Amino acid sequence: MSEIEKFIKNSSAVSDVLGEILMTTVAVILLSSIAMSIFSYGGPDDIPHTQVNEWVDIETDTIYLENSGGEFIDVESLEIVVNVNGIRYTYFSSNISENLGNKNSWELGDRIEINTSKEWNLQIKEEDEVDMYLIDKPSKKVFQKLQLSAGEN
Known part of the structure; x- marks a missing residue:
């Protein structure tokens, strides 16, 4: 077995890495949507009194x-x-x-x-x-x- 075949078959850490990437992506999307809703609020209208x-x-x-x-x-x-x-x-x-x-x-x-x-x-x-x-x-x-x-x- 060549080194490349050993490398392709050795996938023990792939699921851990993909899980971390997926969780980080979900966290970034959630924080981005919260930030968009907060920063898009224009505040109260300035009407005269x-x-x-x-x-x-x-x-x-x-x-x-x-x-x-x-x-x-x-x-x-x-x-x-x-x-x-x-x-x-x-x-x-x-x-x-x-x-x-x-x-x-x-x-x-x-x-x-x-x-x-x-x-x-x-x-x-x-x-x-x-x-x-x-x-x-x-x-x-x-x-x-x-x-x-x-x-x-």
């Missing part, structure tokens, strides 16, 4: 929103959705910027005035149900929901 005073003047069909505390809101990332009796109207960031005198942010004490008759040809009556949603466009999340009573001044 603010307080808003809101009221409606039914005589002038105007909705007033005043920033009364919290963070300054980037106008480019803000959208206001007004829902009157189940009908949705959108006030876009370009309208908001124009309303604030072409400012880039909605700051403490700034007031947004939405004249619904001019903007959407909508007259607000005392019995109307008016809901407003302030939406952060980058995260596509509502960061404040407001319910307005048309009877308030």
Whole structure:
């Protein structure tokens, strides 16, 4: 018997080596999948936090929103959705910027005035149900929901 034949027939440690390689492979795959799930988590969305005073003047069909505390809101990332009796109207960031005198942010004490008759040809009556949603466009999340009573001044 030649040396090569002896080497081929001597396989006593092959199963031990293959077992170790298989266990190491399984461990690496498990650790990789755990690491992927941990590192793929992006964290919480950075949505703004603010307080808003809101009221409606039914005589002038105007909705007033005043920033009364919290963070300054980037106008480019803000959208206001007004829902009157189940009908949705959108006030876009370009309208908001124009309303604030072409400012880039909605700051403490700034007031947004939405004249619904001019903007959407909508007259607000005392019995109307008016809901407003302030939406952060980058995260596509509502960061404040407001319910307005048309009877308030």
